[in-house]
Amino acid sequence: MSVEWQPVRQSRTHELVLESIEQRVFAGELKAGDRLPPERELAPVLGVSRSALREALRVLETIGVLVAQAGRGPDAGARIVRNPDDALGRLLRLHFALGSYRLEDVLEARVVLERSSFAAAAEHASAEDLDEAEALLVRMQEPSVGVAEFNDLDTRFHVQIARSSGNQLTSTLTSAVRESVRPLILRALEAAEDWPATADGLNVEHAELLRLVRAGQGAEAADLAEKHIRGFHGTLVDEKDEGGEAAG
Amino acid sequence: MSVEWQPVRQSRTHELVLESIEQRVFAGELKAGDRLPPERELAPVLGVSRSALREALRVLETIGVLVAQAGRGPDAGARIVRNPDDALGRLLRLHFALGSYRLEDVLEARVVLERSSFAAAAEHASAEDLDEAEALLVRMQEPSVGVAEFNDLDTRFHVQIARSSGNQLTSTLTSAVRESVRPLILRALEAAEDWPATADGLNVEHAELLRLVRAGQGAEAADLAEKHIRGFHGTLVDEKDEGGEAAG
Numbered sequence: 001m002s003v004e005w006q007p008v009r010q011s012r013t014h015e016l017v018l019e020s021i022e023q024r025v026f027a028g029e030l031k032a033g034d035r036l037p038p039e040r041e042l043a044p045v046l047g048v049s050r051s052a053l054r055e056a057l058r059v060l061e062t063i064g065v066l067v068a069q070a071g072r073g074p075d076a077g078a079r080i081v082r083n084p085d086d087a088l089g090r091l092l093r094l095h096f097a098l099g100s101y102r103l104e105d106v107l108e109a110r111v112v113l114e115r116s117s118f119a120a121a122a123e124h125a126s127a128e129d130l131d132e133a134e135a136l137l138v139r140m141q142e143p144s145v146g147v148a149e150f151n152d153l154d155t156r157f158h159v160q161i162a163r164s165s166g167n168q169l170t171s172t173l174t175s176a177v178r179e180s181v182r183p184l185i186l187r188a189l190e191a192a193e194d195w196p197a198t199a200d201g202l203n204v205e206h207a208e209l210l211r212l213v214r215a216g217q218g219a220e221a222a223d224l225a226e227k228h229i230r231g232f233h234g235t236l237v238d239e240k241d242e243g244g245e246a247a248g
Numbered sequence: 249m250s251v252e253w254q255p256v257r258q259s260r261t262h263e264l265v266l267e268s269i270e271q272r273v274f275a276g277e278l279k280a281g282d283r284l285p286p287e288r289e290l291a292p293v294l295g296v297s298r299s300a301l302r303e304a305l306r307v308l309e310t311i312g313v314l315v316a317q318a319g320r321g322p323d324a325g326a327r328i329v330r331n332p333d334d335a336l337g338r339l340l341r342l343h344f345a346l347g348s349y350r351l352e353d354v355l356e357a358r359v360v361l362e363r364s365s366f367a368a369a370a371e372h373a374s375a376e377d378l379d380e381a382e383a384l385l386v387r388m389q390e391p392s393v394g395v396a397e398f399n400d401l402d403t404r405f406h407v408q409i410a411r412s413s414g415n416q417l418t419s420t421l422t423s424a425v426r427e428s429v430r431p432l433i434l435r436a437l438e439a440a441e442d443w444p445a446t447a448d449g450l451n452v453e454h455a456e457l458l459r460l461v462r463a464g465q466g467a468e469a470a471d472l473a474e475k476h477i478r479g480f481h482g483t484l485v486d487e488k489d490e491g492g493e494a495a496g
Contacts, residue, residue: 012316014306022338025345026431032346051299058262058303059310063339065346068260082348087339090270091311091332092417097273098280098313100330105417112364112418116356169340169353170360173421183274 013048017056020046025065025080035077036066063087085172089179096180103236106181110229113174114158115222118209120165122218129164130214133157137206140199147189150199155182157206161213181236188236202232261296265304268294273313273328283325284314311335333420337427344428351484354429358477361422362406363470366457368413370466377412378462381405385454388447395437398447403430405454409461429484436484450480 024030036042039057043050057078060066064087069076095101121129136157140150155178162174192198205228212221272278284290287305291298305326308314312335317324343349369377384405388398403426410422440446453476460469 018310022342025342028345051302054299055303055306059307062266062307062311063342065342080346082343082346084339084343084348088336091335091339094270094273094311094313095330095332097276098328098330100280100332101417101420105415108364108368108415109417109421112360116360120356167353167356169349169357169425172349173357177417 013052014055014059017046017048017053018059021056021060030080032080032082034080036080038077062090085175088172088176092176092180093182101180103181103184106177107230109177110174111226113170113177114162114225114229116170117158117162117165117167117174118213118221118225119218120167120170121161122213122216122221124166125161125164125213129160130210133160133164133210133213136160137203137210140206141203143196145199147195148186151182151186151189154185154202154206155179161209184236185232188232202228205231261300262303262307265294265296265301266307269304269308278328280328280330282328284328286325310338333423336420336424340424340428341430349428351429351432354425355477357425358422359474361418361425362410362473362477364418365406365410365413365415365422366461366469366473367466368415368418369409370461370464370469372414373409373412373461377408378458381408381412381458381461384408385451385458388454389451391444393447395440395443396434399430399434399437402433402450402454403427409457432484433480436480453479 021030021036030036036057037045039050039053043053046053057066057068061068061078064083064085065080066078067081067083068078092101096106136153139145140153140157145153158178159171159175162171165171189195189198205224209221209224209228212218212224269278269284278284284305285293287298287301291301294301305314305316309316309326312331312333313328314326315329315331316326340349344354384401387393388401388405393401406426407419407423410419413419437443437446453472457469457472457476460466460472
């Protein structure tokens with residue numbers, strides 16, 4: 001019996017460039033704030049075309065580790081940064097839309113991450129952080145606030161609490177997971193039969209959450225956060241599931 | 249006083265292409281399994297150069313929503329997939345290396361995610377899932393196993409439990425967060441003064457964790473998982489912190 005030939009796995013050039021830059025980051029040779037050489041210098045050093053180099057740089061920009069020097073011309077050299085939040089949010093939002101995750105999965109992930117955020121915020125948040133959170137709640141209580149703005153402020157309140165917990169990673173994850181269902185939450189708010197009553201209910205819970213965090217009552221804040229998330233999130237319907245099509 | 253001119257924010261072409269593809273995903277017009285038109289057809293339809301289109305496609309490949317049709321030539325058209333795990337792992341690993349997250353942040357995130365994974369696995373895991381987890385533990389108990397292989401198997405055990413929890417999102421996040429500290433854990437294992445004793449201790453805890461999951465004792469499994477993670481992870485030292493340099 002002849003052994004079948006298998007195709008050789010070809011690494012593509014941009015992937016090799018990506019790995020080479022990653023290796024320098026892992027080795028600590030490239031740090032946040034450092035600048036890469038301009039494309040016209042870096043491409044020949046790496047032995048690749050400028051288009052392959054640029055493909056790798058675009059990828060690094062999108063995942064939030066590189067910023068092109070806008071307005072400085074193509075030869076300024078990009079700068080290493082650490083800006084994971086948008087990238088992670090985009091990634092999870094796309095994958096949620098593609099059905100990689102079910103709505104229940106997102107609900108459970110929010111519950112564990114936000115329980116942790118609220119508990120840690122009660123321990124670590126500064127007065128300034130909580131004043132900022134309170135300012136968001138005040139704006140949500142204005143009678144003139146529209147659904148879309150309410151949803152924005154709501155997201156920002158949860159993210160602000162996560163940030164004030166002092167844990168950058170759970171903050172990033174909380175924010176990204178909340179982002180992944182933002183369109184769904186917006187549609188649910190828009191569909192609310194009695195919008196003023198829905199808004200009032202959420203406002204009362206947010207105010208109580210903030211009070212518990214300020215009082216340092218982490219365990220109570222975590223429990224209320226879980227109830228708050230399950231209460232509203234539990235009313236959401238994943239349209240991908242409606243047609244009887246499996247989303248997982 | 250003259251008002252200063254601000255630079256106009258220029259959206260770059262690849263970013264516009266990216267957003268156009270994302271919009272189709274959000275609208276449900278592009279689903280997993282669908283194929284994009286070949287580059288030579290898609291570029292003129294979008295009104296962009298092939299290189300700008302290719303930059304956007306590379307980004308989508310890297311974040312795990314697109315696969316180029318390897319071996320089918322440049323005109324085969326890429327396929328939409330949902331493969332978030334590698335992308336998310338890469339993203340968090342890079343950001344951890346850049347100091348976006350402190351080691352304590354990663355520890356706390358692991359604790360909340362894995363508590364949830366172990367509790368859910370005790371409820372939802374199939375016998376086959378747990379047999380696979382057990383096969384990994386058996387290999388870790390072989391006296392000949394090296395440190396690097398042990399670390400691989402250890403990672404795979406934790407990821408396997410997360411997968412068997414039935415929650416794709418916490419599974420993805422668990423796996424990515426574990427990946428972000430893999431090099432650090434490997435170095436800690438390599439530095440263990442008494443490697444056989446270290447391995448034995450971890451093996452005993454893993455076996456007990458699996459027993460609790462099989463017995464459906466979710467709460468106990470979650471508590472032991474927390475102890476297990478804090479016990480070993482707590483001995484890790486983030487080298488970025490050692491030089492007195494703030495990592496946050």
